[in-house]
Amino acid sequence: MADSDYLRSVRAQYEDFPYPPRDPADERNRLIPTHIDLLAKINHFCYAGGRDFRKNFRALVAGAGTGDSVIYLAEQLRSTNAHIVYLDISQASMAVAQERAKIRKLSNIEWENASILDLPKLGIAPFDYINCCGVLHHLANPDAGLKALEAVLAPGGAMGLMVYGTHGRVGVYQMQELLRRLNGDEPDMRVRIAEARALLEQAPPTNWFKRSESKHDDHIAFGDAGLYDLLLHSQDRAYTVDECYEFVEQAGMRLSSFAYLPYLYKPETFLYNPALIERLAQRTRREREAIAELLSGKLARHFFFAAREGNTNASLSDASLIPFFRSREAGDTIRADIAADGASFDISTPEAVFSSQATPLKRILFELIDGRRTIGEVRTELVTRLRSKNALPAPVDVARELAEILDLLVQGDLLFLRTRGSFIPEM
Ligand SMILES: C[S@@+](CC[C@H](N)C(=O)[O-])C[C@H]1O[C@@H](n2cnc3c(N)ncnc32)[C@H](O)[C@@H]1O
Incomplete structure (x- = not known):
C-alpha cells in the first residue's frame, strides 16, 4: 500500500x-x-x-x-x-x-x-x-x-x-468549521475531542448543529470514535x-x-x-x-x-415476477393489522408509518402474496375471489390499486420481486 x-x-x-x-x-x-x-x-x-x-x-x-x-x-x-x-x-x-x-x-x-x-x-x-x-x-x-x-x-x-x-448535514458542516477554527491545528486527537465535547455542551440551542443534533447522534451513540468521525474528520465532503x-x-x-x-x-x-x-x-x-x-x-x-447497465431494477409491471415480503414477520404484521381494524391499517417503516384504507382487495391481496405466486397469478386470483364476493371493482381500478400498494411496499423496503429462476438463501 x-x-x-x-x-x-x-x-x-x-x-x-x-x-x-x-x-x-x-x-x-x-x-x-x-x-x-x-x-x-x-x-x-x-x-x-x-x-x-x-x-x-x-x-x-x-x-x-x-x-x-x-x-x-x-x-x-x-x-x-x-x-x-x-x-x-x-x-x-x-x-x-x-x-x-x-x-x-x-x-x-x-x-x-x-x-x-x-x-x-x-x-x-x-x-x-x-x-x-x-x-x-x-x-x-x-x-x-x-x-x-x-x-x-x-x-x-x-x-x-x-x-x-x-442538505441533510448543514448543521454538521457548520460545527465542523467551528471546531476547525477552535482547535484545527491541535495535533493531539484526544485534546480536540475533549474541547469539542466542552464546546458542544455550551453551544446555544439556536446553533444549527444543536438544532439537528437528534438526527446526528454519532458523538453520543458511538462515543469518541463517533464524535471524531462526525465532527473532526480531516477529509469529508x-x-x-x-x-x-x-x-x-x-x-x-x-x-x-x-x-x-x-x-x-x-x-x-x-x-x-x-x-x-x-x-x-x-x-x-x-x-x-x-x-x-x-x-x-x-x-x-x-x-x-x-x-454500468443503467436500470437494473425489477419492474412491478412485469407480471412474471414473484412478490415476497422481506421477512415472514413483515407480512404477518400487515396481515394482522388489516384483519384487526375494519377501516384502515398501518404500513410501518423505519422513517414513517403509512396509514392505508382497508379495502376488500387489500385484505385478499396480502393473503395472496406468499412468495410463490407471480404478480400475474396474484392478479388473476384476486379478481376470482373478489368476484365470488360480489366485490369486484372495475378492472382498471384493480390494476391501479394493486400497483399502488405493491409500489408503496417496495418503496418502504418491505417487499421485493424475484424471478422464478432466482435463488436467495434463507438464513
Ligand atoms: C466511516 S468508516 C465506514 C466503515 C464501513 N463501510 C461501514 O459503513 O460501517 C470509513 C472506512 O473507510 C476506510 N478507508 C478510508 N480510506 C480508504 C481507502 N483509500 N481505501 C480503503 N479503505 C479506506 C477507513 O479506514 C474506514 O474504516
Missing part, C-alpha cells in the same frame, strides 16, 4: 478509532442488518430480481471498517460457495472485523489490508457486487476511488454505495442528489435506484396538495428526487445502487 494511495490523517484516525466501534463479543447475541445489503433487496435492485446466489457469487466490501456489511453478507451467504472480500486501510478496524467473523465461524471472507486505489492491481477481481458505504467521501479524490471500484466490477455487476448528503448522479456517471455507470427507503426521494411523500403533486409528476425522476431532497431537508446520507 503506497502512501499516495490513501490519506495519512484518515488512516491515522481509523487506526485509533475504528468505525463504527463494535465489541466482537456481541456477535454471540445479535446480527446487525445493514441498510442495503439484504440479498433480497440487492437481487431486486441490482439484478432485476434474477440472481441465483448459489452460483459463484463474488462480493467486495471496500472500506469495510469494523465489518457490519461484510458480516451481514457473509452470514446470508454462509450456505453457498460465495466469496466475500473485506478491504480497508485500517489494520485496527480489520482486526475487529476478523474477530467478529471468527466468533461467528464464518470462513467465506478474504481479508485485504489495502487501499481502494490499489484494487485494480491486487489481482482479486472481478466482483458481482461491491459495497462501499461511507468511504469515498473521505478520499482525496472520490472520483478516482469510484473509478478504481468500477475497474474491478464484473460484467452485469452492481454497486451499493453511500455518500453523505449535503457531501453530495446532492444531482451530484450523486454525476459522481456515478463520471465512473462510467448509471444510478439505478436510491437504496434505503426510496419513498424518501419522492416529493409526494411530503406533499398532499393535488395541484402541486400533479405539477411535479411531469418532471424527470432525477429532478423529482432532487426536489424531494430539498423538501425533506433530512437526507444526511444517500444510499444508492449503481451499475
Whole structure:
C-alpha cells in the first residue's frame, strides 16, 4: 500500500478509532442488518430480481471498517460457495472485523489490508457486487476511488454505495468549521475531542448543529470514535442528489435506484396538495428526487445502487415476477393489522408509518402474496375471489390499486420481486 494511495490523517484516525466501534463479543447475541445489503433487496435492485446466489457469487466490501456489511453478507451467504472480500486501510478496524467473523465461524471472507486505489492491481477481481458505504467521501479524490471500484466490477455487476448528503448535514458542516477554527491545528486527537465535547455542551440551542443534533447522534451513540468521525474528520465532503448522479456517471455507470427507503426521494411523500403533486409528476425522476431532497431537508446520507447497465431494477409491471415480503414477520404484521381494524391499517417503516384504507382487495391481496405466486397469478386470483364476493371493482381500478400498494411496499423496503429462476438463501 503506497502512501499516495490513501490519506495519512484518515488512516491515522481509523487506526485509533475504528468505525463504527463494535465489541466482537456481541456477535454471540445479535446480527446487525445493514441498510442495503439484504440479498433480497440487492437481487431486486441490482439484478432485476434474477440472481441465483448459489452460483459463484463474488462480493467486495471496500472500506469495510469494523465489518457490519461484510458480516451481514457473509452470514446470508454462509450456505453457498460465495466469496466475500473485506478491504480497508485500517489494520485496527480489520482486526475487529476478523474477530467478529471468527466468533461467528464464518470462513467465506478474504481479508485485504489495502487501499481502494490499489484494487485494480491486487489481482482479486472481478466482483458481482461491491459495497462501499461511507468511504469515498473521505478520499482525496472520490472520483478516482469510484473509478478504481468500477475497474474491478464484473460484467452485469452492481454497486451499493453511500455518500453523505449535503442538505441533510448543514448543521454538521457548520460545527465542523467551528471546531476547525477552535482547535484545527491541535495535533493531539484526544485534546480536540475533549474541547469539542466542552464546546458542544455550551453551544446555544439556536446553533444549527444543536438544532439537528437528534438526527446526528454519532458523538453520543458511538462515543469518541463517533464524535471524531462526525465532527473532526480531516477529509469529508457531501453530495446532492444531482451530484450523486454525476459522481456515478463520471465512473462510467448509471444510478439505478436510491437504496434505503426510496419513498424518501419522492416529493409526494411530503406533499398532499393535488395541484402541486400533479405539477411535479411531469418532471424527470432525477429532478423529482432532487426536489424531494430539498423538501425533506433530512437526507444526511444517500444510499444508492449503481451499475454500468443503467436500470437494473425489477419492474412491478412485469407480471412474471414473484412478490415476497422481506421477512415472514413483515407480512404477518400487515396481515394482522388489516384483519384487526375494519377501516384502515398501518404500513410501518423505519422513517414513517403509512396509514392505508382497508379495502376488500387489500385484505385478499396480502393473503395472496406468499412468495410463490407471480404478480400475474396474484392478479388473476384476486379478481376470482373478489368476484365470488360480489366485490369486484372495475378492472382498471384493480390494476391501479394493486400497483399502488405493491409500489408503496417496495418503496418502504418491505417487499421485493424475484424471478422464478432466482435463488436467495434463507438464513
Ligand atoms: C466511516 S468508516 C465506514 C466503515 C464501513 N463501510 C461501514 O459503513 O460501517 C470509513 C472506512 O473507510 C476506510 N478507508 C478510508 N480510506 C480508504 C481507502 N483509500 N481505501 C480503503 N479503505 C479506506 C477507513 O479506514 C474506514 O474504516
